[in-house]
Amino acid sequence: MKTVTENIIEVEMLVKKFGNFTACRDLTFEVKKGEIFGFLGANGAGKTTAIKILCGLWKPTSGKALIGGFDVYTETNKIKKNIGYMSQKFSLYEDLTPVENIRFYGGIYGLSRSLIKEKTALALHELGLEEVKDLHVSAMPLGWKQKLAFTVAMLHEPKIVFLDEPTGGVDPITRRQFWNMIYQAAHRGITIFVTTHYMDEAEYCDRVSIMVDGEIKALDTPDKLKEMYESQTMNEVFLKLARG
Amino acid sequence: MNPISVHHLSKSYGNTKALNSVTFEVNEGEIFGLIGPDGAGKTTLFRLLVTLLLPDCGSAQVLGFDCVKDYKKIRKSVGYMPGRFSLYPDLSVEENLSFFATIFNTTISENYSLIEDIYKQIEPFKARPAGKLSGGMKQKLALCCALIHKPDVLFLDEPTTGVDAVSRKEFWEMLRRIKAQGITIFVSTPYMDEASLCDRVGLMQGGNILSIDTPENIIRKFPHRLLAVRSAETFRLIGDLRECDKINTVYPFGDFLHITPKSPDCDIPEIKDYLEKKAHQHIKISEISANIEDCFMDLMVGQNEEKH
Structure with missing residues (x-):
């Protein structure tokens, strides 16, 4: 068993308002090092807003948040160096090849040429992409793209990786291979912060939070949540909470 | 029409x-x-x-x-x-x-x-x-x-x-x-x-x-026997079951793994025994029927094998 003690994300009474609208209300939670943390919620519940704050892209209205020990108000550059991010919508440059994407992101994160070369060879081999390494990313099947995007998001060995709906539309076999990559990363001590609409994937998380109308309504292990809400599956838990 | x-x-x-x-x-x-x-x-x-x-x-x-x-x-x-x-x-x-x-x-x-x-x-x-x-x-x-x-x-x-x-x-x-x-x-x-x-x-x-x-x-046409397995450590369980020579496929499905035994008469105690030797705890194994996703993956694998 892995031992988890250190908090890598600490959020306390975090609030984000847009005019009169409160997108995030008093969010309070911690994520431990090496944990797979599922961040669930209905469309419009405030997940994206919260993720943008945690990634150092937006400033909160009030409250506190430390990401890898860095403050979301004052140390956003340090946060960005210590996290990886991928989403379903944006992750790779479609008109670059896999090798060019790796070189580009490696360069952005300041990796040395020799390290980029080493990482490229490793990634192509592990993902079985040698055959398509000279094709534009746009010509690759979605599942391959997403696996490559995850690898690219971890090139600079971040402490935390944010995955925003990484498996949407991906075929069921590749979706499971993707989760295998998540498990392996978590095993190496990387913290995973993931959103998904597939409720079976919620079961793969160590702990899950469920956001409803800007607030975290529940946060626990999938087993405890199912017990608490007298449900057989996380899908039932989600429906009970989100439908209020 | x-x-x-x-x-x-x-x-x-x-x-x-x-x-x-x-x-x-x-x-x-x-x-x-x-x-x-x-x-x-x-x-x-x-x-x-x-x-x-x-x-x-x-x-x-x-x-x-x-x-x-x-x-x-x-x-x-x-x-x-x-x-x-x-x-x-x-x-x-x-x-x-x-x-x-x-x-x-x-x-x-x-x-x-x-x-x-x-x-x-x-x-x-x-x-x-x-x-x-x-x-x-x-x-x-x-x-x-x-x-x-x-x-x-x-x-x-x-x-x-x-x-x-x-x-x-x-x-x-x-x-x-x-x-x-x-x-x-x-x-x-x-x-x-x-x-x-x-x-x-x-x-x-x-x-x-x-x-x-x-x-x-x-679902009725799913051609294999299907078992649901879980233990206290999912990630290690996947690896151990994939290494077991009695089992064909291992796919995570929510809080259980779905596995297809190679032989139709492979019995549950046999698999449980194998997992206990690998020090797994809280092992649960049961016979289940497939869902559409099981069927889809089986058909996908069949199609890929035809191609190669």
Whole structure:
């Protein structure tokens, strides 16, 4: 068993308002090092807003948040160096090849040429992409793209990786291979912060939070949540909470 | 006459075969679900059937009309909701709806009973520009616009993609009420669990239809014995089971793993024994029947093996 003690994300009474609208209300939670943390919620519940704050892209209205020990108000550059991010919508440059994407992101994160070369060879081999390494990313099947995007998001060995709906539309076999990559990363001590609409994937998380109308309504292990809400599956838990 | 009838329909984009000689029929009044991941060819098939694309070869009829020659007749009698939001973002909710009604030579009031149920939910926002609606409301408006001319067949391309579990459930409840009014529904989805909500489904992957039947029959045809396994350490359990020579496939499914034993008489205590020797705790193993996703993965693997 892995031992988890250190908090890598600490959020306390975090609030984000847009005019009169409160997108995030008093969010309070911690994520431990090496944990797979599922961040669930209905469309419009405030997940994206919260993720943008945690990634150092937006400033909160009030409250506190430390990401890898860095403050979301004052140390956003340090946060960005210590996290990886991928989403379903944006992750790779479609008109670059896999090798060019790796070189580009490696360069952005300041990796040395020799390290980029080493990482490229490793990634192509592990993902079985040698055959398509000279094709534009746009010509690759979605599942391959997403696996490559995850690898690219971890090139600079971040402490935390944010995955925003990484498996949407991906075929069921590749979706499971993707989760295998998540498990392996978590095993190496990387913290995973993931959103998904597939409720079976919620079961793969160590702990899950469920956001409803800007607030975290529940946060626990999938087993405890199912017990608490007298449900057989996380899908039932989600429906009970989100439908209020 | 079946409302949709497709014969050896193919379509390529350059070297990519998007649709590979697909043949099937959709029965009148049914909800037919096309289930498959991104890149399976679902959208290409939709666009061919609603006459927005021309096939390379093969033929298709919608309501008895040919998809190439009779495109004007088809366009009049079908409703189409594309995967991407395609209403006018700077027109209001009401303006969008009356625009679509006018194009089809009808009025909102003429077929109001058909959309009443859904439209009531967005009516409080009828003056708001469509571009400023939330995802769920956009979807409801798009559905109203696709229904306003009382089509005989409704084409819905991935209406629930990226939509949360609650809104998905509500959407399928709306579809059942539309079906009850006698409209045939042709719908696609990447979510395998939505298969059970359809009367019949086609499982699609890589431009091919892998199987077509009622969800119950597809499940009945699953050719292996299936066991559900869990222990205290899922990740290690996956690795250990994949190494076990008595087991073929190991796939995580929520809080259990689904495994197929190589031999039909491999018994549960044997596997339990193997796992106990590997120091697994809280082991649970039980016999289960497959779900659509099990079937889909099995058919996918079969298709890949044929190719190689």
